Amino acid sequence: MTIAATSPRRSRRDATPYLLSAPALLLYGVLLLVPLIATTLLSLHSFTLYKGIEDVYNLANYRDVFSDIYFYEIFGRTFRIALLVTLLSALIGAPEAYILNRMRPPWRGLFLLVALGPLLISVVSRTLGWALLLGSTGIVNKALMDLGLIGTPLQFMYSETGVVIALTHVLVPFMVISVWAALQRLDPQVENAAISLGASPLTVLRRIVLPQAMPGILSGGIITFALAASAFATPAIIGGRRLKVVATLAYDEFLNTLNWPLGAAIAILLLVANIAIVVGCNRLLEKRYAEAFR
Amino acid sequence: MGTERHPETAMFLVLDRLTKHYGGTAAVDEISLTVEKGEFVSLLGPSGCGKTTTLQMIAGFVEPSAGAVTLDGVDLLAVKPAKRGLGIVFQSYALFPHMSAAENVAFGLEMQGIARAERQRRVGEALALVGLAALADRYPRAMSGGQQQRVALARALVIRPRMLLLDEPLSNLDAKLREEMQVELRQIQRNVGITTILVTHDQAEAMALSDRIVIMNKGRVEQIASPDRAYEQPASGFVASFLGKTNLLTGKVADDRLSIGGRSFPAPIGYASGDVTVTLRPEKIGFAAEGLAGTVRNRLFLGSQWLFQVETAAGLVLVLRQNGSEAMPREGERVALAWRAEDMRVTPTP
Numbered sequence: 040m041t042i043a044a045t046s047p048r049r050s051r052r053d054a055t056p057y058l059l060s061a062p063a064l065l066l067y068g069v070l071l072l073v074p075l076i077a078t079t080l081l082s083l084h085s086f087t088l089y090k091g092i093e094d095v096y097n098l099a100n101y102r103d104v105f106s107d108i109y110f111y112e113i114f115g116r117t118f119r120i121a122l123l124v125t126l127l128s129a130l131i132g133a134p135e136a137y138i139l140n141r142m143r144p145p146w147r148g149l150f151l152l153v154a155l156g157p158l159l160i161s162v163v164s165r166t167l168g169w170a171l172l173l174g175s176t177g178i179v180n181k182a183l184m185d186l187g188l189i190g191t192p193l194q195f196m197y198s199e200t201g202v203v204i205a206l207t208h209v210l211v212p213f214m215v216i217s218v219w220a221a222l223q224r225l226d227p228q229v230e231n232a233a234i235s236l237g238a239s240p241l242t243v244l245r246r247i248v249l250p251q252a253m254p255g256i257l258s259g260g261i262i263t264f265a266l267a268a269s270a271f272a273t274p275a276i277i278g279g280r281r282l283k284v285v286a287t288l289a290y291d292e293f294l295n296t297l298n299w300p301l302g303a304a305i306a307i308l309l310l311v312a313n314i315a316i317v318v319g320c321n322r323l324l325e326k327r328y329a330e331a332f333r
Numbered sequence: 334m335g336t337e338r339h340p341e342t343a344m345f346l347v348l349d350r351l352t353k354h355y356g357g358t359a360a361v362d363e364i365s366l367t368v369e370k371g372e373f374v375s376l377l378g379p380s381g382c383g384k385t386t387t388l389q390m391i392a393g394f395v396e397p398s399a400g401a402v403t404l405d406g407v408d409l410l411a412v413k414p415a416k417r418g419l420g421i422v423f424q425s426y427a428l429f430p431h432m433s434a435a436e437n438v439a440f441g442l443e444m445q446g447i448a449r450a451e452r453q454r455r456v457g458e459a460l461a462l463v464g465l466a467a468l469a470d471r472y473p474r475a476m477s478g479g480q481q482q483r484v485a486l487a488r489a490l491v492i493r494p495r496m497l498l499l500d501e502p503l504s505n506l507d508a509k510l511r512e513e514m515q516v517e518l519r520q521i522q523r524n525v526g527i528t529t530i531l532v533t534h535d536q537a538e539a540m541a542l543s544d545r546i547v548i549m550n551k552g553r554v555e556q557i558a559s560p561d562r563a564y565e566q567p568a569s570g571f572v573a574s575f576l577g578k579t580n581l582l583t584g585k586v587a588d589d590r591l592s593i594g595g596r597s598f599p600a601p602i603g604y605a606s607g608d609v610t611v612t613l614r615p616e617k618i619g620f621a622a623e624g625l626a627g628t629v630r631n632r633l634f635l636g637s638q639w640l641f642q643v644e645t646a647a648g649l650v651l652v653l654r655q656n657g658s659e660a661m662p663r664e665g666e667r668v669a670l671a672w673r674a675e676d677m678r679v680t681p682t683p
Contacts, residue, residue, distance in 0.1 A: 228427035231394050234414050235421040236441035236492060246440075250431040328431075 075310075082303035092299055100304035110288075110305070114312070117284040120202055120274070121267035127207040128263045132214025133256050137248065139215070140222040151219070155212045162209055166276045169205040170196065173277070201277045202284075206267050213266065214259040221255025222248075257324045261317050268313050285309045345370040345528055346391075346496060351400035353386050360386045362552040363400065368530065373522055375531045375539035378549035379575070384532045387549075388498055391530065392421055404495060420489030420527075424501040426481045428473040434460065434484045435469040441492035459491035460484075462521060479510045486518070490525060497522070497529040503538060515541050536576050540564065548572050564614075570680065573612045578640075580618075582611040582647045583682065591679065594647030596625045598674045608682040615640070615653035617676040620662060624671035625650070629662050643668060 083096045104110045139151055157165060172178050173195035180192040195201035225248065233247045234240075271286040278284060283291070285305060292302030344367040353361040361383040368374050376384035389395040391402055393414030402409040409417060429437050435456050442452045460466045463483035473481055482502060489497060502518075503511045519542050522529050533539050539546050540560035548555045548563060548571075556568035567573035570581065584593040586609055591600040593611060627645035639661050641652040650670060654661065662668050 226425050226427055228423045228425050229429060231392070231414075232421065232423060232427035232488075233429070233440070234394075235392060235417075235419060236488070237415050237418075237444035238440075239415060242444070247429060 078303045079307055081300055082307050084300040086298045086300045100301045101308070103301065104304055104308060113283050113285055113288050114308075116199065116282075117268055117286075117309075118312070118316075120199060120206065120284065121264050123203045124206045124210060124267040125260050125264045127203065128211050128214040129256050129260055131207070132211045132259060133218045133252060135211070136215045136218035136222055136255075137252065139219065140225075154215050157208070158212050162272045163276070165209055166205050166273045169201070169208065169273075170276055173201050173204065196277060197279045197281045199278075199282065202274050202282065205273045205277050206270055209270070209273055210263045210266055213262045214256070217259030217262060218252055218255040221252050221258075225251050254324065254328050257320070261320050261324075264320075265313055265317050268316075269309060344368065345372075345405055346530075347401075347403045348387070348391070349401040349403070351387065351390060351402060352398050353383070353390060353395060354398040359552050361390070361397075364547075364549075364552075364554055366547060366554070366557065368528060370528055371526050373519070373529045373531070373542060373544045375533055375543040375546045376549060377533055377536060377539040377546050377575075378555075380534055381551075382549040383552040384534075384549050385500060388500055388530060388532045392419060392498055393417055418492070418495050419498055420492060420494030420496070421498045422482075422485045422489050422500065422502045424504060426473075426485040426502075426505075428481055428484055428488070430473050433470050433472055434465060434476070434487075437473070437484055438488045438491050441488060445492065455491055459487040462490065462524075463487045463517075478506050479514060482506065482514060486521070490521075490527070494527070497527050499529065499531040501533055502531070504533070504535070511538070518542065540576070546576075548575060550575075567612065567678070570610065570612065573678070578615050578651055578653070580611075580613045580615060580650050582613060582650070584609050584611045584647070584679070586679075591677075594625050594645050598677070600679075605681075609679050610682050612678040612680070613650075613672060613676060615651040618650065618652045618670050618672045619654070620652075620668050621671035622669065624669040626667070626669055629664050629666050629668060632661065632664060643670060645670065 080096075081092075082100055083098070085093045085095050085097065085099055087093070135154060139147060139154060142150060170177075174180070175192040175194070175196070177195070179195065180189075183189045184192065193200075195204070229247060229251075230243050233243045238246065269286055270284070271290065274282070274284040275287050275290070278287065286309070289302045289305040289309070292298045292305060296302075346366075346368040348364055348366040350363040350365055351361060352359060352363050364383070364387055366374070376387055378384050386395055390397045391409070393409075393412070397410065404417075429440065432440070438456045438459050439452055442455060447455070456469070457466065460469055463486050465480060465483050465487065468476065468480060471480075473484065476484070482505075485502070499518075503514050506514060515538060522542075531539070531542060543560055545557060546560055546563050547557050550571050556563055556572045558566070558568075563572060564576050567576060567579075573579045574581070582593050584591050585607070586600045587606050589600045591598045591609065591611075625645050625647065627643040627650065629641055630644050630649070631642040633640040634656075637656055639654045639656055641654070641662070643650045643652055652670065
């Protein structure tokens with residue numbers, strides 16, 4: 040009796056969350072899933088110079104990518120750059136967040152704004168700024184030559200080094216935000232507790248602060264890596280035509296070669312690789328820190 | 334050796350006119366205090382009275398503006414905080430969230446470079462002392478407030494500190510647990526025999542735990558005395574009103590008689606005529622056949638006691654009576670209040 044009386048109400052209540060989230064799900068579906076499915080289908084079509092895109096379904100494009108050393112090189116370069124950018128962002132961003140966190144109120148807000156301010160400027164403008172700095176007659180090379188540290192200008196433009204420098208600058212704020220959020224949860228008395236137990240400042244940093252900031256560094260690392268691996272504007276401007284990464288490669292396939300199916304296949308492979316790496320790291324992170332932090 | 338010592342340095346901990354200024358204001362103003370070895374001393378006062386700042390100066394987290402701190406004859410201010418060898422329990426417990434209970438307790442021993450086997454033995458002992466041997470592998474966030482508090486205590490005690498500093502250690506616990514922990518804290522302190530300084534705003538806690546209480550207000554010491562002495566003979570109106578409930582009645586001295594709301598007592602010797610303030614504890618007042626007349630406005634049942642608010646000619650008077658067999662007056666009832674003359678403390682009204 041009671042079950043019969045309550046069950047219709049329960050089923051209606053069960054539908055409520057879905058109804059409430061329907062607008063968001065719809066938006067998500069239209070803006071993300073549909074293009075994604077379209078791209079996936081496109082990647083299965085074939086392309087020839089004379090017939091254009093043909094409406095067939097096979098894995099020929101993927102086979103092409105996997106059998107050509109040229110693509111391996113580009114994928115390898117992309118993830119090498121992403122990894123370097125992530126490491127550099129962590130090395131710069133984590134101490135930056137820690138120092139910001141230790142600052143006193145009026146300065147803290149100001150410097151946080153300075154640190155995160157670059158996010159307000161377009162990636163393209165920031166990268167063009169780096170192009171000016173890093174060119175063979177740019178300020179960096181001029182300064183190094185004037186100081187007598189180098190005889191001939193260093194090749195930053197169209198090099199991996201240049202891309203890594205510019206991308207790191209673009210992505211460091213994300214690391215700062217992430218580590219900052221982790222440090223916010225840190226009880227300032229915990230450091231005093233460690234000191235009272237005889238720990239030196241370095242030990243406090245290494246044994247107490249760093250482990251607690253680690254989830255922030257790792258999640259910041261995941262964001263930075265994903266954004267660096269799929270970055271387009273910075274590698275396109277600093278790397279140029281010569282130094283291709285996966286994103287610029289896909290762009291070229293679409294707009295220069297007009298081989299849309301191959302471009303789509305490359306884009307899908309980048310997405311899959313990125314998801315695999317990010318999800319894998321997240322798993323690792325959760326397993327490692329589940330007990331202490333969740 | 335002991336006989337050669339200067340009498341002042343024979344005391345274990347000495348604070349000598351310790352002062353801390355923040356900007357133009359003195360958070361702690363020339364506090365002097367001596368603590369004997371094994372003694373349990375509480376710094377008691379309302380928030381902002383400077384008690385925590387005083388503790389932090391002893392701990393070394395706050396640099397004093399002036400004054401000196403010596404521990405066992407050694408100038409403590411010249412020693413780095415990490416080398417002072419003090420066990421500190423923080424208000425938030427400040428456990429290391431990424432370490433298990435045992436790892437938390439072991440940290441201080443690791444810093445001392447104590448070998449693994451010895452370390453494990455002492456961590457086990459310390460956790461057993463606070464009754465947490467079974468939870469050694471738990472992480473702080475999986476523990477209740479009381480358990481975290483015990484881990485913090487074990488972590489502070491395991492390094493065999495020269496002195497234990499407790500910064501409001503029980504204020505985050507609920508009332509029942511707080512009382513249990515008070516008993517336990519006092520027991521552990523007695524067993525270990527460690528000199529302890531407790532900072533608290535809870536007068537009941539300070540009175541229950543301490544050998545002596547330092548009552549502070551606005552950065553200054555109001556009184557240093559044993560709990561019962563401070564309670565019975567408060568040095569100031571502030572102490573009287575801060576330690577337990579108290580009545581501040583207005584009276585008049587004339588012709589060697591003190592009159593309060595129409596009742597007359599022999600005046601204390603040496604009082605000139607004029608207005609006076611009379612401090613009188615609620616539990617010292619009883620209901621009698623005759624005395625200060627009044628009407629019961631309110632009565633609150635506190636379990637073992639009744640608290641009455643009685644309106645009299647001398648103002649609103651609090652009366653505290655044991656809950657026994659005798660019948661208690663009800664709201665609106667006319668009563669007469671009586672007390673012994675020696676239970677009053679009389680100060681001239683400024």
